[in-house]
Amino acid sequence: CSSHGKGLFAKKPFKKGDTIFIERPLVSSQFLWNALYKYRACEYCLRALETAEENSRRLSGRAALSLPHPELCKVRPDRHQPCPHCQVMYCSAECRQAAWEQYHKLLCLGPSHHDPDHPLNKLQDAWRSVHYPPETSSIMIMARMVASIKQAEDKGRWQRLFSQFCSRTANEEEEIVHKLLGEKFQGQLGLLRNLFTTALYEESLSQWFTPDGFRSLFSLVGTNGQGIGTSSLSQWVHACDALELPSQQREQLDAFIDQLYKDIDKETGDFLNCEGSGLFLLQKSRFCDYFCITQFPQFIIYLDVCQRDRSRHSRHKILRENYLFVCSCQKCMSQMDDADLTSEDEEEVEGEGETEDEMTDV
Numbered sequence: 533c534s535s536h537g538k539g540l541f542a543k544k545p546f547k548k549g550d551t552i553f554i555e556r557p558l559v560s561s562q563f564l565w566n567a568l569y570k571y572r573a574c575e576y577c578l579r580a581l582e583t584a585e586e587n588s589r590r591l592s593g594r595a596a597l598s599l600p601h602p603e604l605c606k607v608r609p610d611r612h613q614p615c616p617h618c619q620v621m622y623c624s625a626e627c628r629q630a631a632w633e634q635y636h637k638l639l640c641l642g643p644s645h646h647d648p649d650h651p652l653n654k655l656q657d658a659w660r661s662v663h664y665p666p667e668t669s670s671i672m673i674m675a676r677m678v679a680s681i682k683q684a685e686d687k688g689r690w691q692r693l694f695s696q697f698c699s700r701t702a703n704e705e706e707e708i709v710h711k712l713l714g715e716k717f718q719g720q721l722g723l724l725r726n727l728f729t730t731a732l733y734e735e736s737l738s739q740w741f742t743p744d745g746f747r748s749l750f751s752l753v754g755t756n757g758q759g760i761g762t763s764s765l766s767q768w769v770h771a772c773d774a775l776e777l778p779s780q781q782r783e784q785l786d787a788f789i790d791q792l793y794k795d796i797d798k799e800t801g802d803f804l805n806c807e808g809s810g811l812f813l814l815q816k817s818r819f820c821d822y823f824c825i826t827q828f829p830q831f832i833i834y835l836d837v838c839q840r841d842r843s844r845h846s847r848h849k850i851l852r853e854n855y856l857f858v859c860s861c862q863k864c865m866s867q868m869d870d871a872d873l874t875s876e877d878e879e880e881v882e883g884e885g886e887t888e889d890e891m892t893d894v
Contacts, residue, residue, distance in 0.1 A: 540552075
């Protein structure tokens with residue numbers, strides 16, 4: 533479909549729980565604020581480097597917490613390896629080598645890793661100053677795209693890989709950049725482009741360093757990039773759920789996990805429970821179904837958990853502003869006759885009929 537770009541369709545029936553596919557992204561990068569707040573992830577594949585116990589201690593604020601069944605944790609610290617030059621961490625020697633061969637040879641800061649005046653550090657600091665949490669992208673995605681091409685023997689191959697992604701008109705690009713950087717995006721974009729050029733300029737990619745080309749690069753990442761969550765604690769919980777235990781032990785383990793989630797929620801106000809970078813089917817699909825957001829209620833493709841429960845009008849507004857398409861999934865089509873109200877408008881309409889006491893009770 534020309535209005536949606538590439539799509540994913542079922543050529544056979546799938547049942548709930550099936551893995552549709554698992555793939556490695558062309559390029560990925562940890563969110564910069566996420567890294568600053570000490571969430572440790574592999575610099576290449578983004579797998580968690582914290583054990584489930586370390587993760588639970590940090591999130592709950594309970595430094596002495598011990599998890600039952602620690603053998604279910606999939607993190608293997610004995611396999612972790614740092615870059616010998618800049619000391620960034622990888623989950624394995626394979627990831628360290630893959631990163632070095634694709635982009636890290638160019639982006640490695642060596643002994644300048646903590647030098648605030650290094651061009652790449654200045655670029656990352658500038659990004660954090662204009663793109664606050666909750667994060668939706670990272671300037672380092674674009675840096676690694678440039679570095680992947682600069683390091684490649686077959687530069688044309690990598691340019692073709694990136695060029696296959698959906699491109700936009702100037703007005704649409706501006707809308708995407710505006711959503712990423714906020715109301716003052718023009719000035720912020722100029723600052724970022726100057727720092728980006730200083731750190732990474734490549735003659736063969738000169739079109740990406742012009743004002744229009746840099747905006748187009750932002751649009752490419754903003755439209756096609758997807759955030760994923762990696763949580764060793766989440767994986768540990770799923771492994772615990774699969775254990776066959778006597779009823780009393782099951783009740784004790786479930787109570788422990790419930791209390792842990794409450795402690796985390798109290799400490800952080802939020803807990804991201806994600807499956808990683810695979811696509812998992814959470815409800816039965818039919819032959820020729822178009823896989824889209826509402827068919828994956830626990831896999832974050834376009835909308836987060838709260839956004840998926842909002843009105844059709846609100847969901848469409850978010851998708852138009854951030855991904856520039858109108859969703860025609862089964863859920864959206866079934867709600868075509870709903871009033872064109874945002875979820876906030878619906879709350880106001882509902883509130884008009886409530887008494888002051890009812891509002892106070894809520």
